[in-house]
Amino acid sequence: MIVDRNSLHSAGLFALLWLAGLYMRLPILVAPALAPAIGDELALSQTHIGALTTLPVLMLALGALAGSLLIMRMGPRNALAAALAVVGVMSATRGLAQGPVLLLGASAVMGLAIAVMQPSLPALLPRWLTPTRIALGSACYMNGMLMGEFIGAGLTLPVIMPLTGDSWRLTLLVWSLPALLIALLLMLPKTASNGGDDSTQWLPSLRDPLMWKLGLLLAGTASLFFGTNAYMASVLEDRGELTRLDTTLFSFNFAQVAASTVMLWMARHWVGRRGPILCSAGLSVAAMLGFILVEGWPGVAFAVAMSFFAGILLILIVSLPPQLVPSAEAGRLSAGTFTIGYTVAFLVPLGGGLLADTTGAALAAVGFITLCTALTVPLALRLKLPN
Template identity: 45%
Template structure:
């Protein structure tokens, strides 16, 4: 007698969505807490920005580790390992001072997410082979909802509930991960597809397509992560409301991902959407500096939408471009390239702002870099592997 699956197709997608929440929650809870952390521990602007940019560096350093873990343990166990590490380390940040504990736990948080990211792409491919782009879109929507919840709701709800204690706020965001870890062992699908399969672990560094997608993703991450990291200083210097800016910047990503899910067949593996999102995100970043007040909020909303759509398009493309079963390998290479640069450029922006005493200059290197990558979108060639031509 055939055993009944604990979760059906909709249940699988819901579980992927819940797991996707933790691809960003542990990182982007830092910006709304940064004023309190900075005041409590006496951190400067660049040191405070590192609470967001340091995990980005670990996303790059640990992406290949994620690919290796997927090859050794399989996608589900790799996701579980990464999620457990990210949640526990994020919670441990509250043990600071000493400041070294804060940064060590922050680095481990990023490492856990770095393992999760290629593993999630591989898990979507294993659990939902017939609708892999939709599955990627669903967990990416979860990721963007996590961005909104952590960055947009922390000051509004979580800090008041924690009595203004940033340490307790970190604990609050970490606890639900335990339930998600348990739920990840409910599905049994995909086991037969991955059992006994030899999967290459290291990214193919000779792949020109992987490099182009990685560089395009770096521009997206530079703009999004950098803007989140320095939002408090940029809007605070002009008297704008930090809470409103973070709210609209991060909720825009949810709207963008819903559009991606609804129009997935029309947008995935198409060059024109990548060209459009690359151009719009760069322009919106520049306009965010030009305008204040409501104009800056509109520009931030557009910037959030464009960066979300571009990153989703890139991650959706990986399972179609990679060899069968090697979506994690392709995604890992893209993230190594993308997040390495996404750490360096915002850090340079923070140092520039600190040296000049002009907070908004933190955005300038990010905008210039994003503009420099735009020609890559114009010349990109995307070719599906034969067995995905009908998806």
């Protein structure tokens, strides 16, 4: 049997992209599962426990511009490998904490490193892949990212904790060490220049209309997903349906994994086209309205459908920078997109929560989030893309 070396090489590149994507979310989503054990041992307040998850997410917005600078200085491959190594070290360092200072400090630095990874991956794709495979590369690492959410949240307690003798410290170590190995493996491919970019511009231009369109579209889909996750329990409790929470959250989060799997097959047909972006944005808002208006299991089905379409939209938006600008500019555009997207996605659910506190109705929060997202849908029509 003759083995095609080019095929093996391509498979190795896609595997590395998937593994790197895995660690953009897995270290963050391990924290909620371990939070009760960490809180009991370290006597943490509810604020500290909540910050274990929310602090790294906030860092995703604050650290994206640093990613753009590092890409210019080091090149996307080197920036990605360095950031991934920091993620592994800081994630493991959380297990050494004797109080909230080291625990939250390591979590914050870990979040900043993940923020550097986010623009590094789209900037790396044109270096490693041919133009016809860039869309598939985007879908590949996004599939890894969304699988990281599911694996971190779903396997930590039933699988890893029993293997470590129910030690949350060893569990963090087990999840963290593979990141260091992946960082080393990223240094192996020699398909193209992996050094710094020729461009001396790293700060995204505030006058770039494309960056604002992509950033606000990203903000819409991220607000829907994170906001609905945050307020799902309160909405179901108000409806007297709290017994459905476990099934709903499992299905809701798994829908994004399903969306990323579909995109592995459809990326080359959908990425870089306006129609799929407009359809997924419109359908996610329509499905969210269904969840708001319909109770019971049909309402849950609408929420799961929203998560699926939001996952499709997320991948379509994140995949665009390496498709639309030269490789030297892809990291810069991605950094600006992530900064806008995650900053707004942090503020919109927060505004929804304030509205819910004022009205006393949890549904007001998701209604506010849906309205804000609906306002971003027309931006898809203004993207200069083929239909």
